[in-house]
Every structure is written in C-alpha cells, then in structure tokens.
Amino acid sequence: MNLLLAEDEALMLQILKSYFIKEGFNVYTARDGEEALELFYNHQIDLAVLDWMMPGLSGVEVCREIKNTSRTKVLLLTAKGEADEELYALNAGADEYVRKPFDPRILLARARKLLNMDAQIRIGKLVVDLEGQKIFREGRDLQATSKEFQLMKYLALNKGQIVTRKMLLDQVWGFDYFGDERTVDTHIRRLREKIGERWIKTYRGMGYSLEDGPIGEKLDNPRGDSPDE
Structure with a gap:
C-alpha cells in the first residue's frame, strides 16, 4: 500500500x-x-x-x-x-x-x-487483497488473473503448510473439474513469475507451500514443475 x-x-x-x-x-x-x-x-x-x-x-x-x-x-x-x-x-x-x-x-x-486492511493478508512485501481480489508487491498491482489470485489466496490462507495439487484443483477449479491436473503447475509457474521465485516452495511428491522466509537455493524445483515428478 x-x-x-x-x-x-x-x-x-x-x-x-x-x-x-x-x-x-x-x-x-x-x-x-x-x-x-x-x-x-x-x-x-x-x-x-x-x-x-x-x-x-x-x-x-x-x-x-x-x-x-x-x-x-x-x-x-x-x-x-x-x-x-x-x-x-x-x-x-x-x-x-x-x-x-x-x-x-x-x-x-x-x-x-x-x-480495510483486515481483509488483507501480508507476507513480507506481498499483499493479498481478499476484498479487491488483487495481489500487490511493494505497493504495485501485479495484475494477477482470477486463477492466479485464487491460488495465491489459498496458499496464503494455508501459509507454511504443504497443499497438494488435488487440494488446489478442488479449491480453485472446483470439485467437478475433470481437466489436466498439470494446469496447476502452469499457473503456479506464472504466479511465481509475478510474485517472485522466493515465496512458493515445491515439495517433490507432496505439493506446494507458501513460505514466509527466503527460499533461495533451498528450492527443490524453482521452475514450478509438477511436485509429483
């Protein structure tokens, strides 16, 4: 802000x-x-x-x-x-x-x-505006798409916890979604490009987690490829 x-x-x-x-x-x-x-x-x-x-x-x-x-x-x-x-x-x-x-x-x-900042989640210099459905980085609107915002919202609400691809599909795309599960990986990759590589960590074979501290070299998979591979 x-x-x-x-x-x-x-x-x-x-x-x-x-x-x-x-x-x-x-x-x-x-x-x-x-x-x-x-x-x-x-x-x-x-x-x-x-x-x-x-x-x-x-x-x-x-x-x-x-x-x-x-x-x-x-x-x-x-x-x-x-x-x-x-x-x-x-x-x-x-x-x-x-x-x-x-x-x-x-x-x-x-x-x-x-x-109305009580309707916002702050992670470092990132702000997830739940009411405006926007993501800000150092006060700049990242122009996140609807799916990118919903992914970030769910990750932010579960910050520090590993969420599976299936959980993200159910929450963002809906329980009746029958498309390719790898669409999650594509959207995570695009979200990382906007918010910065440091925030979302891939846990191979498990899922993704939004971390509150620097990840840096500890990223198992900074490109956002499937956590199941």
Missing part, C-alpha cells in the same frame, strides 16, 4: 514514517502542501495522512484537491479541538480526523480501518 505522509515537523514525520514502514506501507513523505500534491500526482497513493497546519497549502486544501480528482482516502492530523473544525475537515472530504497529541498505534489502527 502506498501512503503519502505530509507533516512539517521533521521529528514527527520520521517517527510516523517508521511506524508505517514497520506496518508494511510504502511511504512517501512531504514537508508542505505543495510537495504533498506533487507526490500525489506522481504516484498511485492509497492513503494520504495530512497535517492540517503546513506551510503554503494547508492539509485541508490538499485534501480538497485530492478528493476532487480521486477516490484516495484522506486522514487529517490536527491540534485543533473544536467540533466546528472537525466538521470543516469532514466537509472538505476527509475520511478520518485525528487530534494531536495521539498514540501512533491509534493512527495505524485508523489507517488500517480506512483501507
């Missing part, structure tokens, strides 16, 4: 950036409103976290422009505590509003809720 973080206080910016990176976000940082908009227009941003009071364009002004041109989620940070100020921010299009001072863990929870 790509996150735009705009905050004019350098220390706060670095602290929040560290929290979001640890959570798996790809973070773009800005120190003022103009820089924030430049980053927004040059990158695919999923969530913008904007400080209200910034040099030049305010967070509210940046929020309004973002909302006028996209469906990107916006969360505003502010020291302002009046109800009228919160209403003003929400009327400008903000999806969420967090008052300073705040616990960064609360901010992360609000961000995850906005992005």
Whole structure:
C-alpha cells in the first residue's frame, strides 16, 4: 500500500514514517502542501495522512484537491479541538480526523480501518487483497488473473503448510473439474513469475507451500514443475 505522509515537523514525520514502514506501507513523505500534491500526482497513493497546519497549502486544501480528482482516502492530523473544525475537515472530504497529541498505534489502527486492511493478508512485501481480489508487491498491482489470485489466496490462507495439487484443483477449479491436473503447475509457474521465485516452495511428491522466509537455493524445483515428478 502506498501512503503519502505530509507533516512539517521533521521529528514527527520520521517517527510516523517508521511506524508505517514497520506496518508494511510504502511511504512517501512531504514537508508542505505543495510537495504533498506533487507526490500525489506522481504516484498511485492509497492513503494520504495530512497535517492540517503546513506551510503554503494547508492539509485541508490538499485534501480538497485530492478528493476532487480521486477516490484516495484522506486522514487529517490536527491540534485543533473544536467540533466546528472537525466538521470543516469532514466537509472538505476527509475520511478520518485525528487530534494531536495521539498514540501512533491509534493512527495505524485508523489507517488500517480506512483501507480495510483486515481483509488483507501480508507476507513480507506481498499483499493479498481478499476484498479487491488483487495481489500487490511493494505497493504495485501485479495484475494477477482470477486463477492466479485464487491460488495465491489459498496458499496464503494455508501459509507454511504443504497443499497438494488435488487440494488446489478442488479449491480453485472446483470439485467437478475433470481437466489436466498439470494446469496447476502452469499457473503456479506464472504466479511465481509475478510474485517472485522466493515465496512458493515445491515439495517433490507432496505439493506446494507458501513460505514466509527466503527460499533461495533451498528450492527443490524453482521452475514450478509438477511436485509429483
């Protein structure tokens, strides 16, 4: 997920950036409103976290422009505590509003809720979006096909466990599938090309497993050939 973080206080910016990176976000940082908009227009941003009071364009002004041109989620940070100020921010299009001072863990929870990240499975820099039925690598949509997504979903839900070709056929192609079982190997090979060779390990004579750590030279069969051979 790509996150735009705009905050004019350098220390706060670095602290929040560290929290979001640890959570798996790809973070773009800005120190003022103009820089924030430049980053927004040059990158695919999923969530913008904007400080209200910034040099030049305010967070509210940046929020309004973002909302006028996209469906990107916006969360505003502010020291302002009046109800009228919160209403003003929400009327400008903000999806969420967090008052300073705040616990960064609360901010992360609000961000995850906005992005519906509880409907996502994260494995390293890979994200399996269960609701959007997409696979992301370092924030980039891998344009997975329906079958590739369903394979990745089943492997991710059973991460660390060996699943057989028959299990994958039943779950992805359906119990009434009577075609060539080797179609699984073909789709696994294509999925590996998109997500990277390191994630899916072949266990000869057994099946496949999505591993959470580097596989490297330990891959018995990095080309994705049949586990039964």
